Amino acid sequence: MELVSNAPSGPIERSWETHKFGLKLVNPANKRKHNIIVVGTGLAGGSAAASLGELGYNVHCFCFQDSPRRAHSIAAQGGINAAKNYHNDGDSVYRLFYDTVKGGDFRAREANVYRLAQVSVNIIDQCVAQGVPFAREYGGLLDNRSFGGAQVSRTFYARGQTGQQLLLGAYQALERQVGLGTVKMYPRTEMLDLIVIDGKARGIVTRSLNDGKLGVHFGDAVVLATGGYGNVFYLSTNAKGCNATAIWRAYKRGALFANPCFTQIHPTCIPVAGDYQSKLTLMSESLRNDGRIWVPKKAGDKRNPASIPEEERDYYLETRYPSFGNLVPRDIASRAAKAVCDAGRGVGETGLGVYLDFSEALKRLGPQKIAERYGNLFEMYERITGENPYEVPMRIFPATHYTMGGLWVDYNLMSTIPGLFVLGEANFSDHGANRLGASALMQGLADGYFIIPYTIGSYLANIKTERYSEDAPAAKEAVANVAAITKKLLDANGKRTVDSYHRELGKILWDYCGMSRNAAGLKKAAGMIAELRQDFWRNVRVLGSNEEFNQSLEKAGRVADFFELGELLCMDALHRNESCGGHFREEYQTDGEALRDDANFCYVAAWGFQGAGRPPSLTKEPLVFNYVKPSQRSYK
Amino acid sequence: MVRYEVPGVNEHMSFLEMLDMLNERLTEKGEDPIAFDHDCREGICGMCGMMINGKAHGGFKGTTVCQLHMRHFKDGDELYLEPWRAAAFPVVKDLAVDRSAFDRIIAAGGFISVPTGSPPDGNAIPVPKEDADLAMDAAACIGCGACVAACPNAAAALFVGAKISHLAHLPQGQPERKRRALAMVRQMNREGFANCSNIGECEAACPKQIKLEVIALNNADYIKAAFTERPETVSGGVG
Numbered sequence: 001m002e003l004v005s006n007a008p009s010g011p012i013e014r015s016w017e018t019h020k021f022g023l024k025l026v027n028p029a030n031k032r033k034h035n036i037i038v039v040g041t042g043l044a045g046g047s048a049a050a051s052l053g054e055l056g057y058n059v060h061c062f063c064f065q066d067s068p069r070r071a072h073s074i075a076a077q078g079g080i081n082a083a084k085n086y087h088n089d090g091d092s093v094y095r096l097f098y099d100t101v102k103g104g105d106f107r108a109r110e111a112n113v114y115r116l117a118q119v120s121v122n123i124i125d126q127c128v129a130q131g132v133p134f135a136r137e138y139g140g141l142l143d144n145r146s147f148g149g150a151q152v153s154r155t156f157y158a159r160g161q162t163g164q165q166l167l168l169g170a171y172q173a174l175e176r177q178v179g180l181g182t183v184k185m186y187p188r189t190e191m192l193d194l195i196v197i198d199g200k201a202r203g204i205v206t207r208s209l210n211d212g213k214l215g216v217h218f219g220d221a222v223v224l225a226t227g228g229y230g231n232v233f234y235l236s237t238n239a240k241g242c243n244a245t246a247i248w249r250a251y252k253r254g255a256l257f258a259n260p261c262f263t264q265i266h267p268t269c270i271p272v273a274g275d276y277q278s279k280l281t282l283m284s285e286s287l288r289n290d291g292r293i294w295v296p297k298k299a300g301d302k303r304n305p306a307s308i309p310e311e312e313r314d315y316y317l318e319t320r321y322p323s324f325g326n327l328v329p330r331d332i333a334s335r336a337a338k339a340v341c342d343a344g345r346g347v348g349e350t351g352l353g354v355y356l357d358f359s360e361a362l363k364r365l366g367p368q369k370i371a372e373r374y375g376n377l378f379e380m381y382e383r384i385t386g387e388n389p390y391e392v393p394m395r396i397f398p399a400t401h402y403t404m405g406g407l408w409v410d411y412n413l414m415s416t417i418p419g420l421f422v423l424g425e426a427n428f429s430d431h432g433a434n435r436l437g438a439s440a441l442m443q444g445l446a447d448g449y450f451i452i453p454y455t456i457g458s459y460l461a462n463i464k465t466e467r468y469s470e471d472a473p474a475a476k477e478a479v480a481n482v483a484a485i486t487k488k489l490l491d492a493n494g495k496r497t498v499d500s501y502h503r504e505l506g507k508i509l510w511d512y513c514g515m516s517r518n519a520a521g522l523k524k525a526a527g528m529i530a531e532l533r534q535d536f537w538r539n540v541r542v543l544g545s546n547e548e549f550n551q552s553l554e555k556a557g558r559v560a561d562f563f564e565l566g567e568l569l570c571m572d573a574l575h576r577n578e579s580c581g582g583h584f585r586e587e588y589q590t591d592g593e594a595l596r597d598d599a600n601f602c603y604v605a606a607w608g609f610q611g612a613g614r615p616p617s618l619t620k621e622p623l624v625f626n627y628v629k630p631s632q633r634s635y636k
Numbered sequence: 637m638v639r640y641e642v643p644g645v646n647e648h649m650s651f652l653e654m655l656d657m658l659n660e661r662l663t664e665k666g667e668d669p670i671a672f673d674h675d676c677r678e679g680i681c682g683m684c685g686m687m688i689n690g691k692a693h694g695g696f697k698g699t700t701v702c703q704l705h706m707r708h709f710k711d712g713d714e715l716y717l718e719p720w721r722a723a724a725f726p727v728v729k730d731l732a733v734d735r736s737a738f739d740r741i742i743a744a745g746g747f748i749s750v751p752t753g754s755p756p757d758g759n760a761i762p763v764p765k766e767d768a769d770l771a772m773d774a775a776a777c778i779g780c781g782a783c784v785a786a787c788p789n790a791a792a793a794l795f796v797g798a799k800i801s802h803l804a805h806l807p808q809g810q811p812e813r814k815r816r817a818l819a820m821v822r823q824m825n826r827e828g829f830a831n832c833s834n835i836g837e838c839e840a841a842c843p844k845q846i847k848l849e850v851i852a853l854n855n856a857d858y859i860k861a862a863f864t865e866r867p868e869t870v871s872g873g874v875g
Binding site: 047050051054065066067068069070071072074075084086122124125126127128129130131133134135136137138139140141142158159161164165168171172173175176178179185187210239240241273274276277278279281282379380383384386449450453495497499500541543544548549551552 | 646648649650652653656657660663664666667668669671673674675676677678679680681682683698699703705707728729732734735736738739742743744745746747748749750751752753754755756757758759761762763764765768771772775776778779802803806808809
């Protein structure tokens with residue numbers, strides 16, 4: 001199989017314009033004859049469903065939560081990037097493009113990233129018009145801040161709740177379409193299989209989480225916007241319900257899975273407190289603008305932070321990366337924290353933590369200014385840890401946050417299954433091996449508002465609309481497949497809970513396939529996961545029946561998929577004999593920094609399912625850099 | 637009513653982690669775990685919520701139940717857990733309820749009608765910082781339903797008022813301001829939420845500390861609109 005990216009050639013500044021003009025249109029009268037299925041209602045899915053409904057398509061939209069407003073985009077704190085250059089500080093579409101390609105450690109497709117930077121400016125306009133209450137300056141204009149390692153102020157924000165406000169904007173646009181009858185919403189409904197007929201995605205099989213009823217939904221195209229797979233690590237900053245089931249089952253129907261080993265560990269999260277921990281909480285990276293990160297210089301120094309004198313503190317990011325200091329990109333900050341903790345200089349009870357100290361900023365700006373900037377974050381920290389960050393430095397530690405890998409898509413955001421489109425975190429396309437701060441919200445909304453409405457039309461204009469019945473063999477087979485998985489989970493009737501398996505799987509991945517990886521560890525982890533997976537199917541205990549609201553059963557299906565995904569994650573990490581972005585292989589480093597191997601690994605690794613128990617196929621999409629020349633990333 | 641003993645609770649656990657632990661133990665014993673809604677566990681998605689000893693989310697200032705930690709309770713405390721109490725929120729199972737009425741209220745008018753496309757530049761419409769801040773205060777609502785559960789009338793006035801205020805404080809929200817108030821209030825009444833009688837329990841229970849003033853603004857907008865709007869602009873239209 002050859003992967004055709006469909007990325008336009010010619011000058012990159014004009015490529016999206018030219019490409020759009022080449023896309024076929026669907027006659028307005030014909031739009032309502034097309035059914036489109038959208039799975040997921042976060043920034044990507046919500047904005048896509050709203051925009052497609054508004055264009056006149058017949059949209060069926062699904063989410064597992066009780067309301068589309070709950071999707072985990074809502075938890076994003078920091079902000080959204082846009083190349084507006086409102087502050088006259090030298091920003092431009094080209095600079096945002098350049099920063100994103102470089103930040104992704106040269107493992108993203110240039111044309112996609114350029115388009116993302118271009119439409120970033122439209123997103124802000126769109127959201128302002130919807131009533132998103134972005135922060136303002138006293139003159140009434142939009143305020144910006146510098147964020148996540150950017151040297152320009154291009155981040156728009158709404159207090160510490162930017163994701164919430166953007167999502168509510170998309171949700172309100174979506175509900176408006178629900179009210180107008182162009183979108184039918186199916187909350188508490190989970191997609192469990194993809195229906196592929198004659199090589200094209202034609203529908204999905206769903207399970208109602210209220211009563212277990214299976215549903216067959218046909219569409220001329222299926223859009224997956226189901227988020228990332230960070231919960232494969234069990235502990236992550238994702239919501240408890242975030243899962244990979246929709247994309248994984250699409251993978252098993254033939255969609256290629258790209259770069260699964262590109263996972264992002266976020267440097268500023270509240271450290272793990274105990275075995276009962278169910279999730280990790282992110283503290284916005286904006287805190288690094290004013291907080292200083294340090295650990296004691298001496299290993300095993302358990303003194304109270306206030307009694308450690310200045311000269312015995314190691315502000316390791318400031319010393320090592322003088323030009324970026326505490327604002328180095330996430331992958332670098334996380335690895336540096338791991339390194340000092342591995343050296344026994346970590347703080348807190350577990351030794352897995354570093355200080356994020358505001359005492360200097362409190363002196364410089366005063367508590368009121370600090371409260372204005374970070375008040376809600378400080379309160380959240382205190383609520384969780386019982387410590388007051390105005391008085392004691394925060395303790396932070398890296399945690400799994402985002403997954404850059406995902407289903408492979410071409411420039412039109414279509415997967416290797418015609419008619420199956422993948423948006424937002426669920427696809428692999430724009431962030432390469434590492435995502436920059438405030439770029440996830442940008443990508444989700446770019447895909448949903450400004451890309452899919454164009455590209456899906458061209459696909460629909462080129463295919464014949466077919467009407468199928470539930471008796472179609474592919475539909476019956478998919479329903480039978482879902483029913484069989486459910487039955488197997490309920491029939492195991494073993495001894496261990498789903499969560500106990502999930503926790504153990506997450507620990508294996510965190511230990512061997514987390515912030516740093518090596519060949520021996522990855523091989524070991526793959527073996528351990530395979531063994532644990534077999535034990536899971538024999539010994540898991542799921543009580544109750546399918547025909548009821550059964551949260552253990554929901555979780556069991558998702559964890560079953562995480563086992564398989566975890567194995568692929570290790571396999572991809574093992575095959576990529578280089579370090580880049582969030583993927584750090586201990587064998588490949590120079591002076592402690594990631595060492596890329598552009599001669600051999602400048603490609604997207606896309607894995608294809610070949611049947612249970614058989615190794616997946618590997619297809620490579622070579623990456624060509626015509627504009628941003630690959631260089632060793634340096635933030636020193 | 638079922639009574640469960642939960643020994644071995646760590647003070648750093650969140651309330652939901654305590655329930656997780658109980659559910660693990662129940663499953664191991666072969667007893668049905670307790671169903672409860674939750675998702676982000678960061679106090680922002682609005683999916684969790686239950687009454688603890690008669691108080692929504694447990695009654696701690698500005699705190700959803702997922703952010704509530706066990707250090708606030710004493711060993712040996714007896715806690716009564718109930719689902720949200722409101723006829724408009726039917727119980728799904730155990731502590732999980734159906735809040736789709738909220739979605740239908742938003743669908744009726746809780747938005748600004750703007751097509752995806754080419755709106756004016758973001759800075760073309762200046763918004764005084766004070767107005768943007770007031771809009772943001774109201775927009776912080778997470779739609780959890782604690783206001784309804786805490787209200788003796790099970791009214792949804794705080795939820796509706798929060799959306800009305802968010803959009804009414806912004807210039808972009810002005811063109812549809814009147815019809816929005818009428819449409820949302822009408823849908824609220826249809827869903828079976830009772831009237832607000834200014835008791836204020838909602839404000840006290842709100843984990844995002846939305847203020848009662850949003851209800852006052854909603855009432856003002858609604859009354860003004862009821863006198864001045866023509867009936868045809870309220871029913872139907874193109875959204």
